[in-house]
Amino acid sequence: MQPILNVSGLSKTYDSGFEALKKVDLAINRGEVFALLGPNGAGKTTLISIICGLVNPSAGSVTVDGNDILSDYRAARSLIGLVPQELTTDAFVTVWQTISFSRGLFGKRKNPDYLEKVLKDLSLWDKKDAQIMTLSGGMKRRVLIAKALAHEPQILFLDEPTAGVDVELRRDMWEVVRKLQQTGVTIILTTHYIEEAEEMADRVGVISRGEIILVDEKAELMRKLGRKELTLHLHDPLDSLPASLNGHDLELAGEGYEIVYHYDTQGERTGITSLLKDLGDAGIRFRDLQTKQSSLEEIFVSLVRGRK
């Protein structure tokens, strides 16, 4: 299937001379939840802003469902809803007024029933006549989502949707994303919280310093890059590791009561057998052992660190 969003060779150099995006290529599939994961300053907002028409690209092209964002900007933008990173709302108008404004701006005929449904899905219906400035931060974020959905977009961008949001709202937000996905909306969210990507996304793209380092199915990513960690709990604490174990990549932890060994599940051999043998030879006895899959967070940190 043709991707709904196609970014190719996209670069951005700000007037300051800063290169925020470096020849980014990215294709987003119809109906997926895609998480763009990267540390602060990686270029996530810049990428989204170019696609949505807020920032001028320096080079490269973007098409939305086949429509170029510059030459066919009307068709392209009609398909997109954007929830910005910052809580930027009007103050003196009501929730209903602001979402009606959003819908009108996108040239859509009035449809109170649809807007009512959007507000109800976001638990905003009882606030519809409230002035936005009277709402809490979490509620304002919902209003921003409602505004983005007001014109029935095919693609929804959520730029750091849960930054500075409490746990309850975060759960709600994930629920909303799931519901939207069921209705066929493609969702692209940026985050620097790994758990968010882990929880929500079908695919994850990792961006760092303006470059997409990799894009993969979340599960595949975790499997492929997943390193495991073996922790051995010792009977007697060690001051330092004996020289005979130098050949293994070990760490002493837990005040000398634990030895931690990292290994690659995809490798030819994991090295566990020889490690255990060498431990026995060195007379080190252990009470317990446990293995653990490294989280997306650890994968991510090691990826980004590897780049520096």
Place this chain on the structure above:
Amino acid sequence: MNLRAIQTIYLFEMDRMRRTVAQSVISPVISTALYFIVFGSAIGSRIQQIDGVDYGAFIVPGLMMMTLLMQSISNAAFGIYFPRFVGTVYEILSAPISAMEIVVGYVGAAATKSLIIGLIILATAHFFVAIEIRHPVWMLAFLVLTCVTFSLLGFIIGIWADNFEKLQLVPLLVVTPLAFLGGSFYSIKMLPEFWQTVTLFNPVVYLISGFRWSFYGQADVGIAVSLSMTFAFLVVCLGVVWWIFKTGYRMKP
């Protein structure tokens, strides 16, 4: 063309004005009334007619123009500055609308509001002095042309300004003096010859002169010149707006 978007912006802006009706309508009316009391009645009673027109009536077109300039500029400047300031402009920029549609929405609303204020001032003036309007169609044409042109200028200022000070600086430091020196309260023929020449570089002179002609058939400069100068200024403003959107100046990094 996204007519619905233009309408949405226009009505949203008009609604904003309705919410702030006190400061946007009542205050110009009060200040105009004060001008009439001070200049028209107190001082005007000691000034003979100018060009066969009573002084109180003579200042009406100038006073209207002065208020229109200030109102058009500040309405339009604030209208676009505010969304930029709070960040809500992201929505305008990400919507499927052209630059022209954005301008028509914002400038149209600002111009409408100043037009309404202009007419209210005219009605207010009516209570203080006897006014005749010789060329009502031209009067209306000048009114609309001025509202649109200076709302465009205000729009440009609202995009150029990156803080509140700048937003108020231009109306205060440039437009007020130009309006005062543009013959609001006197005929420029009353000035020494040297200053008459200097005054011809003041664009507001042409507005006020043309506008006064539509009232009393009297003008400091020819009506054709007045009209062309106003049009020329409109075209310059349109050019600047076109450049702003083409380059993304202060709107799109």
